[in-house]
Amino acid sequence: MAKLKWGMIGGGEGSQIGPAHRLGAQADGLFEFAAGALDHRPEEGRAYAQRLGVPADRAYGDWQEMLAGEKDRPDRIDLVTIATPNATHFEIAKAYLEAGFNVLCEKPMTMTVEEGEEIVRVARASGKICAVNYCYxxxxxxxxxxxxxxxxxxxxxxxxxxxxxxxxxxxxxxxxxxxxxxxxxxxxxxxxxxxxxxxxxxxxxxxxxxxxxxxxxxxxxxxxxxxxxxxxxxxxxxxxxxxxxxxxxxxxxxxxxxxxxxxxxxxxxxxxxxxxxxxxxxxxxxxxxxxxxxxxxxxxxxxxxxRLSRVAIAHPEGFPLAVANIYCDLADAIRGEPRDGLPNxxxxxxxxxxxxxxxxxxxxxxxxxxxxxxxxx
Amino acid sequence: MAKLKWGMIGGGEGSQIGPAHRLGAQADGLFEFAAGALDHRPEEGRAYAQRLGVPADRAYGDWQEMLAGEKDRPDRIDLVTIATPNATHFEIAKAYLEAGFNVLCEKPMTMTVEEGEEIVRVARASGKICAVNYCYxxxxxxxxxxxxxxxxxxxxxxxxxxxxxxxxxxxxxxxxxxxxxxxxxxxxxxxxxxxxxxxxxxxxxxxxxxxxxxxxxxxxxxxxxxxxxxxxxxxxxxxxxxxxxxxxxxxxxxxxxxxxxxxxxxxxxxxxxxxxxxxxxxxxxxxxxxxxxxxxxxxxxxxxxxRLSRVAIAHPEGFPLAVANIYCDLADAIRGEPRDGLPNxxxxxxxxxxxxxxxxxxxxxxxxxxxxxxxxx
Amino acid sequence: MAKLKWGMIGGGEGSQIGPAHRLGAQADGLFEFAAGALDHRPEEGRAYAQRLGVPADRAYGDWQEMLAGEKDRPDRIDLVTIATPNATHFEIAKAYLEAGFNVLCEKPMTMTVEEGEEIVRVARASGKICAVNYCYxxxxxxxxxxxxxxxxxxxxxxxxxxxxxxxxxxxxxxxxxxxxxxxxxxxxxxxxxxxxxxxxxxxxxxxxxxxxxxxxxxxxxxxxxxxxxxxxxxxxxxxxxxxxxxxxxxxxxxxxxxxxxxxxxxxxxxxxxxxxxxxxxxxxxxxxxxxxxxxxxxxxxxxxxxRLSRVAIAHPEGFPLAVANIYCDLADAIRGEPRDGLPNxxxxxxxxxxxxxxxxxxxxxxxxxxxxxxxxx
Amino acid sequence: MAKLKWGMIGGGEGSQIGPAHRLGAQADGLFEFAAGALDHRPEEGRAYAQRLGVPADRAYGDWQEMLAGEKDRPDRIDLVTIATPNATHFEIAKAYLEAGFNVLCEKPMTMTVEEGEEIVRVARASGKICAVNYCYxxxxxxxxxxxxxxxxxxxxxxxxxxxxxxxxxxxxxxxxxxxxxxxxxxxxxxxxxxxxxxxxxxxxxxxxxxxxxxxxxxxxxxxxxxxxxxxxxxxxxxxxxxxxxxxxxxxxxxxxxxxxxxxxxxxxxxxxxxxxxxxxxxxxxxxxxxxxxxxxxxxxxxxxxxRLSRVAIAHPEGFPLAVANIYCDLADAIRGEPRDGLPNxxxxxxxxxxxxxxxxxxxxxxxxxxxxxxxxx
Structure with missing residues (x-):
């Protein structure tokens, strides 16, 4: 089964949440890290993405550039993770959903209730997944x-x-x-x-x-x-x-x-x-x-x-693998087998x-x- | 040092609180169980008190009889514990304080705030101890x-x-x-x-x-x-x-x-x-x-x-000895060395x-x- | 039910084991502290016993004096606890058993196997209880x-x-x-x-x-x-x-x-x-x-x-009450209802x-x- | 930094140890799963490896075939993990070390002391890493x-x-x-x-x-x-x-x-x-x-x-990431920065x-x- 293609916005060098998402997406071999706009400073973001194995042409300077670059590719990303400052979640999530991408958004999803309701409506209209990372x-x-x-x-x-x-x-x-x-x-x-x-x-x-x-x-x-x-x-x-x-x-x-x-x-x-x-x-x-x-x-x-346990009884699994479980459920959902518990x-x-x-x-x-x-x- | 004399009202056969108080009062050898009115059924209370070692003439039928019997004895009790149904605490505590006895009352001390304030005033006026069993x-x-x-x-x-x-x-x-x-x-x-x-x-x-x-x-x-x-x-x-x-x-x-x-x-x-x-x-x-x-x-x-620990580190002491610690503090207070933490x-x-x-x-x-x-x- | 009469040898002022035995014997109101030879220094032992409430004529200077004093009394002690240095347990336990006293001996019961076997034989011959304080x-x-x-x-x-x-x-x-x-x-x-x-x-x-x-x-x-x-x-x-x-x-x-x-x-x-x-x-x-x-x-x-639990579920009971449980079993045994688990x-x-x-x-x-x-x- | 290339022998479908190694190798994005001989049944092993994303030409039928296929490739694997039945570890580890591959061997490394000493000598002679998976x-x-x-x-x-x-x-x-x-x-x-x-x-x-x-x-x-x-x-x-x-x-x-x-x-x-x-x-x-x-x-x-902790205090990390830590140390060692604690x-x-x-x-x-x-x- 081919890996799904995954992109991330935010989660630049030194952030806590970036490594957690990369590990979560890659741990079970379900996603390939295919695109990224990792930093509000375009050059730093491009360079860091490439150091993490993202191809140069998909290491973007910001989320708009990534949206433009990905939306018409035949091999465009199957899922984008939004791990930017809270106040930017709304705008980015809306844009990607409207462009037909599946989204995993960090919490809080938006700053206002109105924005949140708008995301619900946009996600419904798009038919795409909009998950929120209540990973616990x-x-x-x-x-x-x-x-x-x-x-x-x-x-x-x-x-x-x-x-x-x-x-x-x-x-x-x-x-x-x-x-x-x-x-x-x-x-x-x-x-x-x-x-x-x-x-x-x-x-x-x-x-x-x-x-x-x-x-x-x-x-x-x-x-x-x-x-x-x-x-x-x-x-x-x-x-x-x-x-x-x-x-x-x-x-x-x-x-x-x-x-x-x-x-x-x-x-x-x-x-x-x-x-x-x-x-x-x-x-x-x-x-x-x-x-x-x-x-x-x-x-x-x-x-x-x-299903979400990897190793035998009494071999502890921790927080990073809870995040990975969100990605397992996302992979299933993208492949048409949605799981009931994925936070949306x-x-x-x-x-x-x-x-x-x-x-x-x-x-x-x-x-x-x-x-x-x-x-x- | 002679043991202090202790009486109990309530805590009859089959109650949970009775044994806890008896153990608490006697564990450290500070109090002698000298008088009791243990049951709302006079005969049962007298018989039970005697089985517990209370002399026959101080095994009373009810709290009024005990008050009458104790108040003029030269060897009257130094402390009375009130472990009766909650609604009776006020009346009993007030009467014993007014007669110059030290009191340990089960919680809640009274049913109303007015009654509670009255107990505070009576206790102050009497110069006697009115403790409440917040034993934890x-x-x-x-x-x-x-x-x-x-x-x-x-x-x-x-x-x-x-x-x-x-x-x-x-x-x-x-x-x-x-x-x-x-x-x-x-x-x-x-x-x-x-x-x-x-x-x-x-x-x-x-x-x-x-x-x-x-x-x-x-x-x-x-x-x-x-x-x-x-x-x-x-x-x-x-x-x-x-x-x-x-x-x-x-x-x-x-x-x-x-x-x-x-x-x-x-x-x-x-x-x-x-x-x-x-x-x-x-x-x-x-x-x-x-x-x-x-x-x-x-x-x-x-x-x-x-001071309130009896055995060495990591030898656990439990709930009954917490109650006993209240009695330790009471004994000190009765003997004129009041401890700061005794609930009043x-x-x-x-x-x-x-x-x-x-x-x-x-x-x-x-x-x-x-x-x-x-x-x- | 009248309290049983209890004596202790050893466990003088400042010892750890003395208070544990006194609490154990008295916590449940089963034993009265009636006699003692608490210290290898006769005068200190007599004074300390009296401070603990032992009558002056039964506050002895040493174990031999106590044996002589108790053995012919009509109200002689029902049980003696031996809490002296280990090397003396044998001699004391043997003498008291031979004189027809029930014994609770601190561990180790003796220093040699030969002595231990001798105690077993003497206890059997006497028909008396020889318990050992494996209180856990x-x-x-x-x-x-x-x-x-x-x-x-x-x-x-x-x-x-x-x-x-x-x-x-x-x-x-x-x-x-x-x-x-x-x-x-x-x-x-x-x-x-x-x-x-x-x-x-x-x-x-x-x-x-x-x-x-x-x-x-x-x-x-x-x-x-x-x-x-x-x-x-x-x-x-x-x-x-x-x-x-x-x-x-x-x-x-x-x-x-x-x-x-x-x-x-x-x-x-x-x-x-x-x-x-x-x-x-x-x-x-x-x-x-x-x-x-x-x-x-x-x-x-x-x-x-x-049977050996005093207060309700989740009210912890600790080490001193485990010792008290040994005394509960001893009281039952002395009264003719021996319990199966008492260490002997x-x-x-x-x-x-x-x-x-x-x-x-x-x-x-x-x-x-x-x-x-x-x-x- | 380009990913290192990783191959596995054993760990076929249904095994416990296979997923643990794959997660361990891939979680931190350090290794690419490039080659495998996963099953003692050649066809099942080839098919399973491909389902896991290994290219068809590097999905081998057995370890000998894999050794032959990898040893002369310019992009040959940087590390091979041996997760076969215990009795086969010696032969496989020896062959790969002699062919100049870095090895991670499951425990026990060998069945006899003689074999074990031989592995030590071969590893020394090869200058290659021979690690053993004491992952705890x-x-x-x-x-x-x-x-x-x-x-x-x-x-x-x-x-x-x-x-x-x-x-x-x-x-x-x-x-x-x-x-x-x-x-x-x-x-x-x-x-x-x-x-x-x-x-x-x-x-x-x-x-x-x-x-x-x-x-x-x-x-x-x-x-x-x-x-x-x-x-x-x-x-x-x-x-x-x-x-x-x-x-x-x-x-x-x-x-x-x-x-x-x-x-x-x-x-x-x-x-x-x-x-x-x-x-x-x-x-x-x-x-x-x-x-x-x-x-x-x-x-x-x-x-x-x-260094070996990925997420902040009190976000637990478990067994699979301990295995991943072994792979982190291996990646460092392969890149010339050997860590002191890697079991060898x-x-x-x-x-x-x-x-x-x-x-x-x-x-x-x-x-x-x-x-x-x-x-x-």
Whole structure:
């Protein structure tokens, strides 16, 4: 089976996200790195792409040049990954979708709800894939959790509790570090800091595992480092459309929590617990029974969990291979076998709507808000 | 040193709390079980007390009889523990304090804020001890956490996050079990279910470790088992008087969380983490540094942690000895060497005020409330 | 039910073991501290006993005086605990047994196999209880493990692996500290250092849970701190009478292992895992299935585990209450309801024989030895 | 930088090791899968290689054909991975080395010590790389441990204790499964079962982290499932050339240990602990101090640990990327920047010698043996 052709925009030298995508796309031999516009400085971007093996004629100076160069090639790229600064996602994703490319967009998909709805419409009209990189949802044991919920193994879900709280922005003496500061500057980050950065991963995860959507929410936000204009800590209570109660805490000043993304789902007949720091175990407790440790790779897992696991039980697989799983699902979808769990533009705009609703709630002292984009109300 | 004389009201045969108090009072040889009115059925109570070694003439039929019998004895009890149904705490505590007895009252101290304030006033007037059994605060590593905060070892506290969430009331088919049902019945439990039962332990712990008081709060409550009139799940956001942001989740339907009481405290220069399921370890992370595991019994602990530890490092001590530590502090206080951390009537009434404020907030869709009793505003 | 009368020899002021025994004997209200000869300095011992509440006429200067004072009293002690230096255990235990007292002896029961066999014979002849304080075997979850093995829940046991390895003697600069040094000095400790101190707890545990006896062994010992004459690290391979393969590692230089006592038992149809640092959980894996976490206090435990647990599931109980469980079993035995698991003089002499066999094996470069005392061959 | 060209022998469809090598070689974009002889059935192997993207003219029917086809190409492969049945490693590795190819050989490198020494000589004579896939040594935190030992951060190493014990062959009813049975059949597996399969990973790890070599050993082996001719459980005590005491337990009947590879290293001034089930943490305890958790990706790690980590702190990386790290080091070595830690033919033959010495010792009731190949004595 020939490799698919893949291009990337952004993810230049020194970025964190670039290597994660390159590894994700190439690890399983499914994609060939065929084109790239990797840097906002055209020459640096062209040179870096070539050092990474991209042919010279497909090492582009910017995304417009890449679009022009690729769109009429007979061997044009099958998928483009957008890993540029957040404020540029909308324009680029729209342009590539309209030109008939499949897209994987980094989160947040857009800055505003209106833009997000526009992407949904454009993607629908194009018939192309617009995926969003909620990569944590592609861990095998997260897929197992979702499959268990859908199979009714914990009964109707009453309650979901999720945290994405780390401490890596907890040092006030480092708050002016440009890598940290922009996240709390409305001019660059938009209306929200930590919730838009990490919280939406957790919110998507709650919807993903519960197989339901967030309907309403109430938020409490705080800038615990006073110089920050945007929140570095937030608590969001929510209700899902099916009635599930939700609780989400996100923080960047939780010193000692190195990663801190976890989720607990409680249903009528059982509970589930998963944490990204030890992603190969899922803890399951049937009501009135003992906690069982479900291991990635054990016999009898649900299909989705089995399929996305590469090595045998108790050989851990980590974050880069969760990203690779997104690419596995993309390859299947491009080849006409779409997988159910791939996060899409609708997921993307729901996140943006939740961010705006949370900010509105926090400003209104916790008043409950509709969390949904108008198109999904 | 002669043993102190101790009496108990409630805690009859088959109760859980009775054995915990008896072990707590007697484990370290500080108290002699001298008097008791253990059961609402007088004869059963007298017989049981005698089987437990209480002399026949001090095995009473009810608390009034015991008060009458003890108050004029030259060898009257030095301390009475009140472990009766919640609604009776006020009347009994008041009567014993007024008669000049030292009291240890189970939580919640009273049902209403007014009653709670009255107990504070009576205790002050009597000059006697009125302690409340927030026994988790007496674990050595909780005392260590408090001492570290007070010594400035994590800087000004920005954020405290605490959970007391278990799943033992998660079985809807068991919801009519009388041991479970009363907690969600306003006629017996008052205005709040899970928050009043477990949440106030966590709220006290937050105040205790942060050495600050809760000022305002906003709550979201849910009865995830629909037949319940009172909440089985609650999220409370709060602010402390010193500005610390607080987050508290409590649940009784969190299936798989066997105990589920934990606390995380994040300051300007470090973070702390403790969980009641493994109470002998305290996790400490200095900002920018590695997480360190502080062990009960290690060298160099703060005085309070050292003093309340009986056996060497890595010999675990558990819940019954945390209760015993409350009795150690009581013995010291009775003998004129009061310890700083012993939870008192002011702590008791603060909890009740917070419960009422949380219920008011939840009914007002999360509107923020003053969490303090009027006397402490 | 009247309290039983209890006396202690040794465990003077400042000792670690004294408070553990006093708490163990008194925590559950089963024993009254009625007599004591607590110190090798008669006056200090008498004064300390009285400070602890022992009546003046039963606060003795030494064990001989106590024996003389107690043996003809109508209210003589029901049980004596021997917590003196190891070399004196034999003489004292023998004298008290011959005088018709029940005995709880600290480990090691004696210094030589001959002495140990003599104690077994004397105990049999007297009809009295001679228990040895292998207190770890009284943790509820250890009793659960034993009961599961006996009920066939993991099938025939193939393999048992146990470690008791800590790092508290790992600091060479502290090796001359008298509290540490004597353990490696043959004049005080006998033929073995770490194996005789901690290893025999693990060896007893293996026999206890597997319900079988050690038959043969091969040992490798090392003094990793060269100034030591006795081993600070040992590995012992063994075979049980029923054919089970055994492996036991013990060390006092394993820096970072704070306690380090754990055991794993592997049978034909399942495996079990327990560790003293988190003693309230037992991990059980049926062959081909998932690991389950068995919690102290959960429903459906074996009787022995249920009986020796005081507070509800997930309220941890620790080391001092494991000691208290030994006293619970002793109280039952004294009252004529002997419990099956109480460690006795036969267990005591088996340990001594294993120590001597291990030293002989290590000196013979690992040659296999019969591990049993002659009387049990 | 152009990709290096890579070929594989073995690892056909359905094998576990094939995908691990392909991912390892391709994940970081360093190698192009250029040639393969993947199956002992020529046509299946050719077809599978082509499906994986190998050009038709380099999809070979067997290793001899591949050797003939590659050796004179100007664009011949830069590296060949040998992942065939163990008994064929020697012949293939020798032939490719003699033809001037760089080789990565699966473990065990050879079946006999003589063969192993021959490979060492041939590799030396060829000037080519002969690496052996002790991939666990390439986890970032294992490299960190080695670097800490070499930097003297735990002082002279006194003791190393390592286990590689799982339970996946613990089901006697599955013992005739061909995937399991061959490992205990001398005709296919050679002189040793579990020790040759897993134990040598642990033995290599001990040498690797301690930066020392195993000198002598004593072994106890057992076939706990009686139908097995080779051991399914072994304990090996050893001494390193520098005097370090070693203890290694390996088992395939340890039901409930899902992976079970861990190592503890104890020096004069500190201890280290690592486990493959949670490979992103390294536990470090300075003597007399607290245990610290060192996280993959944290600031200030040793160079080797930093270099082999792809994503930020607390984003776990797992087993497939440890294999990829071996390929990273190989790429550097091929390009003339050899890395110090890459396991080589000398490591390979040392393992074989240790296997034979352990079997000899077990047969001689634990008599100590020289563990080294003659060429390294």
């Amino acid at each position: 949802s592609a861990y095998p044991m997260v897929r197992q959790a979702r499959a268990m919920v859908r199979a009714g193994e914990i009964g109707k879900v009453r309650l979901v509790v999720t945290n994405f709280s780390h401490g890596h922005h907890g040092d006030a003496t480092d708050a002016d570090n440009p890598r940290v500061r922009w996240r709390y500057d409305p001019a660059m980050a938009g209306v929200s800091g930590q919730f838009a950065d990490c919280g939406i991963h957790a919110l998507h995860m709650a919807s993903f595992i519960c197989d339901d959507e967030v309907a309403t929410l109430s938020a409490d936000m705080a800038s615990t480092i006073p110089s920050r204009q945007l929140e570095d800590d937030a608590m969001v209570n929510f209700r899902m459309e099916g009635g599930t109660v939700g609780r989400l805490w996100t923080s960047s000043v939780a010193i000692g929590r190195q990663h801190g993304f976890d989720i607990q789902v409680f249903g009528e007949t059982g509970g589930l617990r998963w944490a990204s720091e030890h992603p190969n175990q899922l803890f399951y407790t049937p009501v009135g029974g003992r906690t069982q440790i479900i291991e990635k790779g054990e016999g009898g897992l649900h299909e989705d969990a089995m 533009a609708a997921d993307g705009v729901r996140s943006i709507a939740a961010v705006h609703a949370a900010v509105a709630s926090a400003r209104a002292e916790g008043a409950w808000q509709d969390a949904r984009p108008p198109m999904f109300r | 605060s007496a674990y050595p590593m909780v005392r260590q956490a408090r001492a570290m905060v007070r010594a400035g070892e994590i800087g000004k506290v920005r954020l405290v996050v605490t959970n007391f969430s278990h799943g033992h009331h998660g079985d809807a088919t068991d919801a009519d079990n009388p041991r479970v049902r009363w907690r969600y019945d306003p006629a017996m439990a008052g205005v709040s279910g899970q928050f009043a039962d477990c949440g106030i332990h966590a709220l006290h712990m937050a105040s205790f470790i942060c050495d600050d008081e809760v000022a305002t709060l906003s709550a979201d409550m849910a009865s995830t088992i629909p037949s319940r009139q009172l909440e089985d799940d609650a999220m409370v956001n709060f602010r402390m008087e010193g500005g610390t942001v607080g987050r508290l989740w409590t649940s009784s339907v969190a299936i798989g969380r066997q105990h589920g009481f934990d606390i995380q405290v994040f300051g300007e220069t470090g973070g702390l983490r403790w969980a009641s399921e493994h109470p002998n370890q305290l996790f400490y992370t200095p900002v920018g540094g590695r997480t360190q595991i502080i062990e009960k019994g290690e060298g160099g602990l703060h005085e309070d942690a050292m 009537a002011a702590d008791g009434v603060r909890s009740i005020a917070a419960v009422h404020a949380a219920v008011a907030s939840a009914r007002a869709e999360g509107a923020w409330q003053d969490a303090r009793p009027p006397m402490f505003r | 075997s009284a943790y509820p979850m250890v009793r659960q493990a034993r009961a599961m093995v006996r009920a066939g829940e993991i099938g025939k046991v193939r393999l048992v692996v146990t470690n008791f390895s800590h790092g508290h003697h790992g600091d060479a600069t502290d090796a001359d500290n008298p509290r540490v040094r004597w353990r490696y000095d043959p004049a005080m400790a006998g033929v073995s250092g770490q194996f005789a101190d901690c290893g025999i707890h693990a060896l007893h545990m293996a026999s206890f849970i597997c319900d079988d006896e050690v038959a043969t062994l091969s040992a490798d010992m090392a003094s990793t701190i060269p100034s030591r004459q006795l081993e600070d690290d040992a590995m012992v391979n063994f075979r049980m009478e029923g054919g089970t393969v055994g492996r036991l590692w013990t060390s006092s230089v394993a820096i970072g292992r704070q306690h380090g006592f754990d055991i794993q038992v592997f049978g034909e149809t399942g495996g079990l895992r327990w560790a003293s640092e988190h003693p309230n959980q037992l991990f059980y894996t049926p062959v081909g299935g998932r690991t389950q976490i068995i919690e102290k206090g959960e429903g459906g435990l074996h009787e022995d585990a249920m 003089a036969a267990d005591g002499v088996r340990s001594i024989a294993a120590v001597h066999a291990a030293v002989a094996s290590a000196r013979a470069e690992g040659a296999w030895q019969d591990a049993r005392p002659p009387m049990f061959r | 040594s390439a986890y970032p935190m294992v490299r960190q441990a080695r670097a800490m030992v070499r930097a003297g951060e735990i002082g002279k190493v006194r003791l190393v204790v390592t286990n590689f014990s799982h339970g996946h062959h613990g089901d006697a009813t599955d013992a005739d499964n061909p995937r399991v049975r061959w490992r205990y059949d001398p005709a296919m597996a050679g002189v040793s079962g579990q020790f040759a399969d897993c134990g040598i990973h642990a033995l290599h790890m001990a040498s690797f982290i301690c930066d020392d070599e195993v000198a002598t050993l004593s072994a106890d082996m057992a076939s706990t499932i009686p139908s097995r001719q080779l051991e399914d459980d072994a304990m090996v005590n050893f001494r390193m050339e520098g005097g370090t005491v070693g203890r290694l337990w390996t088992s395939s009947v340890a039901i409930g240990r899902q992976h079970g590879f861990d190592i503890q290293v104890f020096g004069e001034t500190g201890g280290l602990r690592w486990a493959s089930e949670h490979p992103n943490q390294l536990f470090y305890t300075p003597v007399g101090g607290r245990t610290q958790i060192i996280e993959k990706g944290e600031g200030g790690l040793h160079e080797d640990a930093m 033919a000398a490591d390979g033959v040392r393992s074989i010698a240790a296997v034979h010495a352990a079997v000899a010792s077990a047969r001689a009731e634990g008599a100590w043996q020289d563990a080294r190949p003659p060429m390294f004595r």
